Amino acid sequence: MNQNSIILTGGGTAGHVSLNQAIIPSLLKEGYDVHYIGSHDGIEKELITGSFPKIPYHGISSGKLRRYFSMKNFTDPFKVMAGIMQALSVIRKVKPVMIFSKGGFVSVPVVIAAKMAKVPVVIHESDVTPGLANKIALPFASHIFTIFEDTLKYLPSEKATCTGSIVRQELFEGKKNKGLRICGFDDNKQVLLVMGGSQGSVVLNDALRSNLPELLVDFNIVHLCGKGNVDHSLSSLKGYKQFDYVTSELPDLLQLSDYVVSRAGSNSIYEFLALKKPMLLIPLSASKSRGDQILNANIFEKQGFALVLEEEALTKNTFYKSIKRLIEQRPKMIQSMSAAETPKTPDEMVQLILQYKK
Numbered sequence: 001m002n003q004n005s006i007i008l009t010g011g012g013t014a015g016h017v018s019l020n021q022a023i024i025p026s027l028l029k030e031g032y033d034v035h036y037i038g039s040h041d042g043i044e045k046e047l048i049t050g051s052f053p054k055i056p057y058h059g060i061s062s063g064k065l066r067r068y069f070s071m072k073n074f075t076d077p078f079k080v081m082a083g084i085m086q087a088l089s090v091i092r093k094v095k096p097v098m099i100f101s102k103g104g105f106v107s108v109p110v111v112i113a114a115k116m117a118k119v120p121v122v123i124h125e126s127d128v129t130p131g132l133a134n135k136i137a138l139p140f141a142s143h144i145f146t147i148f149e150d151t152l153k154y155l156p157s158e159k160a161t162c163t164g165s166i167v168r169q170e171l172f173e174g175k176k177n178k179g180l181r182i183c184g185f186d187d188n189k190q191v192l193l194v195m196g197g198s199q200g201s202v203v204l205n206d207a208l209r210s211n212l213p214e215l216l217v218d219f220n221i222v223h224l225c226g227k228g229n230v231d232h233s234l235s236s237l238k239g240y241k242q243f244d245y246v247t248s249e250l251p252d253l254l255q256l257s258d259y260v261v262s263r264a265g266s267n268s269i270y271e272f273l274a275l276k277k278p279m280l281l282i283p284l285s286a287s288k289s290r291g292d293q294i295l296n297a298n299i300f301e302k303q304g305f306a307l308v309l310e311e312e313a314l315t316k317n318t319f320y321k322s323i324k325r326l327i328e329q330r331p332k333m334i335q336s337m338s339a340a341e342t343p344k345t346p347d348e349m350v351q352l353i354l355q356y357k358k
Contacts, residue, residue, distance in 0.1 A: 005094050006357075009037045009110040010102025011044030013197065015265040019124055019349075020102050022168040024052055026350040035094050037087055039106045050247055060086040062106040083109030084116075091117045097357040098122060101141075103134045111137040122356050126266040127292035128299065130154055142356045145349075147266055148299065163352060165270035165343040172275070174251030182249055183241040183256070185220045192323070193257035193277075195224035197265060203311060204261070204282055205229055207319040212240060214320060222253050259326055264297035264308075273305055274343050278333040280326050285311040304336030 006027060010016040020036070027034050034052075038044035040059035049057050061082040087110040091099070099114045099121045101107040114121045123144040125134050128151055130144075138144060144155055146162045185191070192215065196204040205225050208215075212234070215221060220239045225231075227244045234240060246253060254260075260272050264283035272279045281300065283293035288311075300306040307329060309322045 003097060004031055005033045005035065005096040007035045007037055007091065007094060007096045007099045007110070007114075008102070009099065009107045010104050011038040011042045011106040012104035013265070014043055014047065015126060015197075015267045016102045016104035016107075017044045017047045018168065018267045018271075019126070019166055020100070021047060021051055022166055022346045023100075023350050023353070024055065025169075026346040029347075030350060030354075033094075035090070035096070037090055037106070037110050042106060044104075044106070047247065058086075058090045060090075060106070060109060062109060080109050084113050087113035088116055091119055098142075098353075100124070100353055101134075101137060102126075103131055103137075105133050108133050108136050111140045115140040120356050120358050122353050125151055125155075127151070128266075128295040129290070129292055131290070131292070145352065147270065148296075150299070161352075163344055163349065164341055165266075165274070166346060166349045167271050167274040167343040169346060171251050171254060171271055174253070174255035176252070176255045179222075179249075179252035179254075179256030182252060183220065183222055185239065185241070185256075187220070187239075189218065189220045189239065190258040191222060191256050192219040192259050192261065193222045193224070193253060194261040195263075195268075196226055197263045197268075201226065201263060201282075202229070203314055204263070207314055207316060208261070209234065210316040211320045211323075212237065215323065216240060222257065224253075259323075259330070261323070264293035264300070266292075266296050269296060269300055269306070270343065273300070273337055273340060276334055276337045278326055278330045278337075279306045280322050281306045281308050282311055282314060283308070303340070304333060305340070306333070 008020045010020055024034055035056045036048045037058045037060055039062045061079045091113055096119055099119055101111055101121060101123045111121050120142040121140055123134055123137055123141045125144055125146050128148045143159050147165050149162045152160050152162055194208050216239045223242045225242055230242045230244050254275055260277045260279045262268055264281040281297040283297040297308045301308045307322060307326055
């Protein structure tokens with residue numbers, strides 16, 4: 001065992017990486033030698049190696065956990081088995097004091113391998129109900145932390161704790177002027193930030209673009225449309241700036257923005273809450289997901305932090321009307337956000353995690 005080594009894992013979407021990104025600087029400050037296990041070509045590799053090029057990144061084989069029939073369901077168990085052996089090899093070489101898992105299908109082989117190597121595992125669950133990967137990993141874990149209090153009723157009480165949200169410190173350090181320069185906006189219109197998650201959202205992109213003539217009268221618009229979804233025919237449109245995806249620019253774009261339209265992944269919406277950004281949430285529909293984003297969005301709407309527009313009700317007209325409602329609700333929403341519980345710092349979260357090291 002190396003007293004100063006710790007392994008992080010998690011991937012598949014940016015939401016399964018953002019907390020790891022937040023706590024890495026705190027772990028480094030504590031003197032830990034941090035390693036990351038992810039898939040060979042998932043978004044986690046780009047995010048971690050891009051943000052922390054000096055941290056060793058170990059790619060492993062990982063199948064996808066599906067709730068629907070696919071021929072790949074017959075071959076993916078072999079990928080998971082290969083991933084377990086690859087993760088076990090990394091764990092035996094690194095000899096960490098513990099492993100912290102943020103979930104996503106790549107984390108499953110790592111957590112199982114950790115149990116085989118007798119290394120303690122701490123899991124973090126961001127959504128109201130545990131995801132499939134974390135459900136599978138739970139028996140192998142020493143402890144699981146949650147963001148939502150409601151999540152505790154789905155977990156064994158002896159090894160589950162609600163911490164509330166944890167927000168990356170760099171999000172508070174963005175500069176509005178830098179955001180203006182990045183986007184090339186040169187007037188004083190309010191700024192609407194629209195983002196469909198790291199994978200992008202065709203329905204959200206279409207709803208926004210169909211309303212551009214009307215919305216650009218009142219707003220400058222920053223559109224994070226997902227990889228491969230930039231519409232080059234709109235690139236010369238004044239007041240409309242498209243990005244397929246951003247990393248280091250995000251703090252500046254958030255500081256620039258007055259409103260946010262987004263999916264309802266819990267990590268993102270808690271970041272908007274911490275920055276007091278009035279939000280319109282369009283959660284992934286139950287037909288495309290397990291419904292976790294719908295639960296997240298409804299909790300935020302109930303607390304006065306957001307408006308919710310269900311994907312099934314999303315049209316050109318309902319999108320525009322919802323933006324108008326968002327403008328009206330802004331003062332009340334900011335008041336509710338100002339009264340919300342302060343998120344934990346990454347330093348505080350790291351101290352909670354390290355309780356379980358061996």
